[in-house]
Structure formats: structure tokens, C-alpha cells
Amino acid sequence: MIEKLKEIIRHRELIATLVSRELKARYRGTVLGFFWSLINPLLLMAVYTVVFGFIIGGARAPGFEGNKWMYALFLFNGILPWTWFSSSLLESANVLSVQGALIKKIKFPVEVLPIMVVTTNMVHFILGLPVLVAFFLIFGKPLTPWVLFLPVSLVAQYIFTMGLCFLVSALTVHFKDIKDILANLITLWFFATPIIYPYESVPRALQVVLNFNPMTHIIESYHYSFFMGSLPHYKRFTITILVGLLFFYLGYLLFDKLRDTYVEEV
Amino acid sequence: MEAVQVRDVFKFYKKHADSHKFLTIKSALVNKTLFGDLEAGERFEALRGVSFALEAGKTLGIIGENGSGKSTLLKILAGISRPTAGEVVTQGRISALIELGAGFHPEISGRENIFINGVILGLTRKEIQAKYEEIVRFAELEEFIDNPVKSYSSGMFMRLGFSIAINVNPDILLIDEVLAVGDASFVPKCLDKINEFRRHGKTIIFVSHDLSTIERICDEVIWIRKGLVEMRGYPKRVTDAYLEYVGKKDEVQTLARHGEEEQEAASEREKRWGSREVEIANVRMFDGQGREKYIFQHDEPLALEFDVAAAAEQDDFVFGIGIFNSEGIQVYGSNTLLENLVSQSLAGSGKVRLEIPALGLVNGTYFLDIAAHKRDGYPFDYHHFQYTFRVTSSHRDVGIARIPHRWQFSGGIAFRKDENP
DSSP: OHHHHHHHHHTHHHHHHHHHHHHHHHHTTOSSGGGHHHHHHHHHHHHHIIIIIIIIOGGGSTTTTTOHHHHHHHHHHHHHHHHHHHHHHHHHHHHHHHTHHHHHHSOOOTTHHHHHHHHHHHHHHHHHHHHHHHHHHHTTOOOOGGGGGHHHHHHHHHHHHHHHHHHHHHHHHHOTTHHHHHHHHHHHHHHTSTTSSOGGGSOHHHHHHHHTOHHHHHHHHHIIIIIIOSOOOHHHHHHHHHHHHHHHHHHHHHHHHTHHHHHHHO | OEEEEEEEEEEEEEOOTTTTTTOOHHHHHHHOTTTSOOOGGGEEEEEEEEEEEEETTOEEEEEOOTTSSHHHHHHHHHTSSOOSEEEEEEOSOEEEESSTTTTOOTTSBHHHHHHHHHHHTTOOHHHHHHHHHHHHHHHTOTTTTTSBGGGSOHHHHHHHHHHHHHHTOOSEEEEESGGGGSOTTHHHHHHHHHHHHHHTTOEEEEEOSOHHHHHHHOSEEEEEETTEEEEEEOHHHHHHHHHHHHHHHHHHHHHHHHHHHHHHHTTOGGGEESOOSEEEEEEEEEOTTSOBOSEEETTOOEEEEEEEEESSOBSSOEEEEEEEETTSOEEEEEETTTTTOOOOOBOSEEEEEEEESOOOBOSEEEEEEEEEEOTTOOEEEEEEEEEEEEEEOSOOOOSSBOOOOOOOOOSSOOOOOOSOO
16 A cells, blocks of 8 residues: 555656646636636535525524624635535546546556546635635634644545545446436535534534534534634544545555456446 | 567456446445456457567567457557456557547647646656657647647647657557558658657557558568467568458458348339339359459459349330449449440340459449439439449559559669569
8 A cells, every 4th residue: 555655646746737737727718717616615605695694594503693794604614625525526426437538548547537636626625715714804703823723624634535536436437327326415415514504503413423424524623723713623533534544545445456447447 | 688578468358238237336246247357258358368579679560450459459568458367578668659649638738738748648847848849840830839739630639649659759669550540741750750760779569450551661560360369470471461361351241241232222212223114133243264253453354244124125225334432433434325335125134244354443442333224314223332342452552543554764763673562
């Protein structure tokens, strides 16, 4: 495994090149360019703010004191990293077949493709961070030094997402129906993660269920370090990192095991 | 020193037909179809024990019919797919020209694509920077290099792809039929570049259907048939043996098809029309010895024969033929009227025979029109593109017809006959 990781690191120039290709290609030919990577989470935030903040009354949950703008801020805090996660999963389901020419026609390290997907979406996420910070300033909510916890959350999310994406990209080559299941699964997963509601507002029994979802703790860590301005729940977070590593290991194992089949199946 | 060694390589593919359609995750895990070995019935055996070694600095041609395993072999040599059994050992950097421009992104510029494609092919950005000018110049894209690749013509696309791949500066160059898509002026340039590689002592493996190019640039040729090395040796010897094999096989197929086509003909309106007051049937072709034949040498005699039957007696009738090449261009056409034969009477049945003492055509497939009609064109029975024959020739001349000719030189011009062109 260590050898394989070194191998991946050797490909960093290739990964960097492909990521910048994806970024350039995505915005080439669009008028708004890079703002598109912000517009999607912003629209999502706007919709949820209207629906849950104004209509259903999500802002009444503890921590917002009825302040709808605080609720919007909270939403954006969670939706931004969630978009990174969900887009990565959805794109990794397609990436091997979309980039089929690279696999079939060139000697090419296939693992670079899901890595490219997760990394590209991470860059989108990072580009969105200044906007998040700007919202905090605009709404007059102070940021604390705990914001510096961000890189840890980032690494944890990267590892967990990467593991899942290895799994998904390898399996969709053989079972095309995963693509359809995935979209629904992600919607379900979104509501099973404390993004549009705070973790604390959930009944105790349900919290236990939420705890089994690694994304709960990853999103919570963003909530803690930004919105609440405190140290994340370090015990849960440590376990989440370990679970993430396990997913990464298993995901890569399967991806590597099926490596020879991609040339023929994509 | 051997640059490439292939030892007993097997490659099996999963047959896609039905087994795959109903594959679910559960059955994959239970039956281990995902990880296990394939049973004999489930697999397609693309390579069945191929071995050869190639000395560094040599150029090897690989020929064979479609589906014989040539491309599979090349992909294994390139490291794209792994052999089911056996091993491949190569010395040095490999560049495979299997698909040019794989990984090009249509939305971004040629310049950026050079860097991306170069990195994909294993160069560092620094190496690409050093070769950038050369790549652009060779591809003849100086003016267009900042345009997005989607605006390129297929020729420009191919030139850029070739130029990058060749500038990877490999020790071993693998080429799979990519030159087939190039524009006429670029292909000679590619061949020049390949020859330059040969002079620099690089090893080249060249897969192609273009036998004359194979004969021209290869030191040795391997003929792959049904996943096995059928023959290996001096280019001309192998290509001749291959041509003979293909010719024989074609002849059997063309003979078989000949029968079928005549049967289908009646149902296909657009291929046959007319009142059928006079009917044409049983069209066949013979060589000089009177043997039924559908593949001819360029200068062989051909005799065309068909039966004619008239339901009622006719006095106004014309028989005609047309010969078309595969591009649909009429090579020759004539009829009895044009040759001043005035019809007198046709009663019952008869036989028409047209003899061509020497075909005088170039390599290719030809189609025949055969017709019986009135002098004013009223069709009795018109068979359009119903019959085919082929011309195979060792000559490499091109055009529509092979015009009889002879070269003559005088003064200070000297030629030598190349016994092994």
C-alpha cells in the first residue's frame, strides 16, 4: 500500500495538469467563468433559506434565535463542503467512461482519474471559502481562531471522499445502475447529514443514528470551526478520520483489484 | 540486445453477449465472475501463445486480418492492457501511436493541450517546454496553436497528436494504423520521421493494413492469424503469403456470396427493375481457362455470361453492361446498340457471353450492371450493382484503369529494376 501511495505521489504533476485542465475547460466558453462554482451552492443556499428559514421556520432552532440570516449562514457553511462531496461522488461514477480514451489508448495510471475528480472539486470548494468568510463579515458574525482547524477537516473529508470515489468509479464500470442509485442515495444522504438543521436540534435517539454517518462529523467540524467558533468534537472526529482511512484503504484495494478490467469494460 | 521480448502471451476477453447483461452485484460476488478466471466458453481468445523477440534498432511490421489479434498485441506491448498469461519485457521508453490526441480537451487551446498531452504521455513540463517549438512546427499549426482544439480539422488534430507522440522521443515506437487517417501531404512527412527514427537506431513496431508501406519500411514482418504467429520473416515473403491466403479466402466468400446475392435480388426493387418481358438470370464470370472465378489479376481475361429468357418473342432489344469501381465511378460501359448490333429476334431462351481479353484494371472491387432493354431505353430487366469481382495485382499503380504503357529513357538516365519492391 505504501508503495502504491508513493506511485500516486509520483503522478502529482499529471494530477495537477489534469486538474487545471478540468478547471480551465469547465469555465472556458462560459460568461460567468469561475463564478459558476459558487452560483450552485449559493442558489442551493437561497432555496433552503427561503423554504426552511422563511416558510417552515428552521431559524427557530436553537442557535439562530429566529435570525434568518444566521440560518442562511449556517446553511452555506454546510452546503459548501457538501457540494464538494456530492459532486465528487457523482462525477466519479462517470469519470472512467468519460475519460475512456485515456484508459484504452494510452498507458495511463487510472487511479489518477478519481483523484482528479475529488481534487478538482476540492479546488472549487477552496475557491468558495473567501465567499463564506465574506458572508461572515457581512452578517456581522465574528470568526474565531478555530477557523484554522479547516485544513484538518479538509484532509479528513478528502480521504473519506477519495475512498468512496475509488469504490464508486471502479464499480460503476461493471454495474452501470449504480449511477442511477447514486443520485437518489446522495439526496437521502444530504438529509441524513446535519446541513439544513443543526445536530443539536435532533432528538437524542436520532443523533445516535446520525453518528454512524461519517459526513455528520465532517460537516460538524466545519460548523464548529466556522459557525460556532470552537474546537470540533475531537473524539468523534478522530474516529471519523480512522473510518475515512479504512474507506480509503478498501476503496483503493478494490479499485486496484479491478484495474485490469477497465481497459475492456469502459 | 533485444528491445522487445514477448514470451508465450495469451489474452482472453470476456464474451459480452449475454452473460454480462444480467450480471448483478450479488451474482458477481457469489459466482466470483468479477475476480475469478473465465471459463473456456465465456471467453474470446484474442492471443493464444504469441512469442517473439525483436532486436533493438529493428523495424517490425505486424499484419493480419481484422480481429486477428494485432491490435491486442500492440496494446499489451504498450502496457495498456495486461496479458492473461505470459510476459512482455521491453527495454527503454515506449511511445504508442494508437490513438492520436487521446486526452485532448476540445475546449482549450492547442498550446495548453500540448502540455497536457505531453504530461499524459510521460514527459515533464520542462521537457515539453524544450520541445514545444518543434512540436508546433512539425504539426504546421503555428497560426492556430492558440485556438481551441475543437476548432481544428481532423487533419490538424491528427497532426498535433502525431507531433506530440513522436516528440516524446521514445526508444520504442509502436504505431497502430494511425497514418490511415492522415491527410495526403502529412503522411509522407510522418513516414520521413519514422525513417529518421530508424536511422537513429530506434526500435519500431508497425501495425498496418497498408502492405506496401510495410514492405517499404520494415526489416521483418510478422503475420498474426487467429491469435497466433502464422509466419515471420522477410517482408515481401510474408506479405505475399498473406495476400495469397486472403485472396483464396475472399474467393471462397465471393463465390458463396454470388449465389446468395442472386436469390436476394428478386426482392430488392432498387437493385433490379424492368418489365421482365425479357429476363436475365444466372450471371457468372470465367477466367481464360473457362473456370468460374471472381478474383482476377489486372491483365487476366474475363468472360461474362448470362442466360436470357423471353416470355414472348421480341425484335427490339439491347443487352448492355456497366463496370463500376468501389467509388461508384463507371469504369466502362457499353451495349449492343452502341456497338451497332441491330436486334433481329429473341425467342425462348438464350445465352449471352461477353469476352474481355485483358481486364486492364487496377486493384480493387468492381460492381457490374447488366441490362436488357428496348432501343428507346424501356427496361426489360435491369440488374444494378448486383455482381462484384475483384482485381488483385502486384502493381501499385492507381487510377481507374490500367492503361498499357512502357517507360523509356535515353541520355544520362539510369534505372535498376528493384527485385523486391
